[in-house]
Amino acid sequence: MSYTLLPFRFDRFNGDEVFITNEVGEFMFASRSDLERLVTYGLDPDSETFLNFKAKQILTDTAVESVIEMLATKYRTKKAFLNNFTALHMVVATLRCNSNCRCCQVSRKDVNDSQVDMDKPTAKKVVDTIFKSPSKAVKIEFQGGEPLLNFKIVKYIIEYAEWKNLFAKKRLEFVICTNLTLINESTLKYLKKHHVYISTSLDGPKDLHNRNRPLQDTDDSYDIVVEKIALSRQYLGNDGVSALMTTSRFSLGNLKDVADEYIAQGFNEIFIRALNPYGFAKREGSWLGYSIEDFVARYLEALDYIIQINLRGTYFVEAFAALLLTRILTPFSTGFVDMQSPAGTAISGVIYDYDGNVYVSDEARMLASTGDRRFLMGNVHKNTYQELFNSEFIRSLIGSACLECLPQCSACAFQSFCGADPVRNYSEQGDIIGHRSTSDVCKRNRMIIRYLLQLIRQKNERVEDVLWSWVSRRPIVDDERGVSCCT
Numbered sequence: 001m002s003y004t005l006l007p008f009r010f011d012r013f014n015g016d017e018v019f020i021t022n023e024v025g026e027f028m029f030a031s032r033s034d035l036e037r038l039v040t041y042g043l044d045p046d047s048e049t050f051l052n053f054k055a056k057q058i059l060t061d062t063a064v065e066s067v068i069e070m071l072a073t074k075y076r077t078k079k080a081f082l083n084n085f086t087a088l089h090m091v092v093a094t095l096r097c098n099s100n101c102r103c104c105q106v107s108r109k110d111v112n113d114s115q116v117d118m119d120k121p122t123a124k125k126v127v128d129t130i131f132k133s134p135s136k137a138v139k140i141e142f143q144g145g146e147p148l149l150n151f152k153i154v155k156y157i158i159e160y161a162e163w164k165n166l167f168a169k170k171r172l173e174f175v176i177c178t179n180l181t182l183i184n185e186s187t188l189k190y191l192k193k194h195h196v197y198i199s200t201s202l203d204g205p206k207d208l209h210n211r212n213r214p215l216q217d218t219d220d221s222y223d224i225v226v227e228k229i230a231l232s233r234q235y236l237g238n239d240g241v242s243a244l245m246t247t248s249r250f251s252l253g254n255l256k257d258v259a260d261e262y263i264a265q266g267f268n269e270i271f272i273r274a275l276n277p278y279g280f281a282k283r284e285g286s287w288l289g290y291s292i293e294d295f296v297a298r299y300l301e302a303l304d305y306i307i308q309i310n311l312r313g314t315y316f317v318e319a320f321a322a323l324l325l326t327r328i329l330t331p332f333s334t335g336f337v338d339m340q341s342p343a344g345t346a347i348s349g350v351i352y353d354y355d356g357n358v359y360v361s362d363e364a365r366m367l368a369s370t371g372d373r374r375f376l377m378g379n380v381h382k383n384t385y386q387e388l389f390n391s392e393f394i395r396s397l398i399g400s401a402c403l404e405c406l407p408q409c410s411a412c413a414f415q416s417f418c419g420a421d422p423v424r425n426y427s428e429q430g431d432i433i434g435h436r437s438t439s440d441v442c443k444r445n446r447m448i449i450r451y452l453l454q455l456i457r458q459k460n461e462r463v464e465d466v467l468w469s470w471v472s473r474r475p476i477v478d479d480e481r482g483v484s485c486c487t
Contacts, residue, residue: 002045003054003061006071010035011413019453020058024074025327025416028056029457077331078416081340081348084135086389088337088349090143090362091126091157093118094150095354098181098215117150118354123157125380126352131164132385137171141199143351143362148182158194175199180228181215188235198232200225202243202265204251204258212248229265238266246273247298249290255302259309263316270306271319272299274444276363276424292440296447303451310466315475322470324445324452327417329471337361339419339445343401346377346394356380358388360397363423375423397422400432408436414449 006022013019018035021027030038030049037043038059043050045061053059060067095116118126130138140161142154158174165172174196183198191198203212206222215221232241243265245251245258255272262270274295306318323334337344345360352358356379359365364375375397378388388394401420403409412418424441425434436442455463469476 003041003043003050003059004064005039005059006057006064006067008058009411009413009415013450013453014457019413020056021413021416022057023071023416024078024331026056026074027328027413027453028052028058074331078333081333081335081344082342084137085347086133086350087135087137087335088139088141089126089130089133090141090349090351091118091123092143092145092352092354092365093147093153093157095145096149097144097146098149098179098217111149116145116354118153118356120153120156122354122356122380123153124160125356127157127160127164129352129358129380129385129388130161131168131170135170137173138165139173139175141175141177143177146179146182147176148178148187151187155190158196162194173197179213179215179221179225180232181221181224183228183232185231185235188232192235192240198236198241200229200241200243201245202229202262202267203245203248204254205261208251208254208258209261211250212246226265233266242269243267244271244273246275247295248275252290252294252298255298256305259302259306259316263309263314268315269317269319272302273320274299276366292443296444299448300451307463307466310469310476311462315469317470317473321448321452321467322473324417324449325467325471328449328452328456329468336419338421338424341401341403341415341418341420342398343420343422345375345397345401345421345423346389347398350377350389352380358383360394361423363421363427367423367427374426397432406433406436408442412436414446417449418445 008020008022010018010020013029016032017029018032019027020030020035030052034043034049037049038053043053043059050059054061057067057071096111096113098111130140140157142157147154154176161172161174174194175198176191176196177199180198180200190196201213202225203209209222209225210219213221215224229241229243243262245262247255251258258272259270274292275289303318303321306316309316323336323339326332326334333340335348337349340348345364349361350358351362351365353365353368357368358377358380359368360375360377367374368376377383377391377394380388401422403412403415403418403420406420409415409418409420421441422432422434425439426432428440429435429438434442452467455467465476
């Protein structure tokens, strides 16, 4: 035996070709015959194929211990997000909302129902709990409902958190998720003073946005949102306002138009999201929904269209592809809570409901709104930080949410690029581990990852430049002129 095999995974790719990854997601393409020679120890140590396998640490002909140490270092880099523990803290200021979105996941309450507002004692307890996190970076994200309907508590949390941070000295960041319809210059001056970012919703051109996201008192929300985006940018700058869209059945065949709308409104990024099976979106799924196969087919069409937009000189990122490409092309993970292993539930992101209840994720809160509180961690009035975040429940949940240990995931060649989501598994399949062969999330991720790998495999330099520009979040640069090719 002239070499030692190291842990690797593989999958059939195109025809006689296979895709092979090592334990940290470094990958290569090889022929089926090369794979057979690899596992039967029939490779010629002087061949280029042998050297390629060695470079990707799929085999070694030197001391195994030193190679394992190198892989361990890379593995720690991939899992570095665990060092921070809980950095994202979502706070529900109120369940009241003035919107009537078809795809709402939250099960909103009437604008006059002040009983679903967070009060000051609860807000104080929430902030005290947040600052017990060992993370050096803390992002407080205000959710709803529509948080501007209880803006006084939003301001209290911001100012109390800033005071706490005078002593804690964390990297503190605020985001408010709002439909923008209630925002005004006074509010924007406050947000600017306290460096608060805005995340809003834009579902596409006027007809489509109005159909997906009507207000309770009018079906024409588009003109208001577009006007308020422009107003918000006057105070917060272009980077101070971001937008998200959700793909309803009405959006599915119009994703190119949605991308064009985002560009027309001055955004340089879009996150094409499928419907989540929670809240009103789940109850109205037969009316709003579609198969995951239909979504991926339309998504890939939109992805190709967006790549062409970049090739024509406009820098514009599809954010989900960028997240996956970062995992595929770099040694680093991402901060995207929904795609981590172990799952980001509680240990990367957590949500505090208006009444002080703490859930492992926003999706867990959405499940609770239907009466299922399986993922309730506790309450800030009743439980200590240790009881909330170091309970047997949390340890058991995380222990069941590591891809390396899950059926099928443990052997999947795409494992390093993917993540676990026990709440989604439970919602769709009634089990936190889930069944991959029938999982919509698994189908979506596998099909999109495979397509991105095909783009990489084609070795089209211009397309590669676009993909790397998304990973680096920088426009393509013309090396000869030293200027940006994408504006």
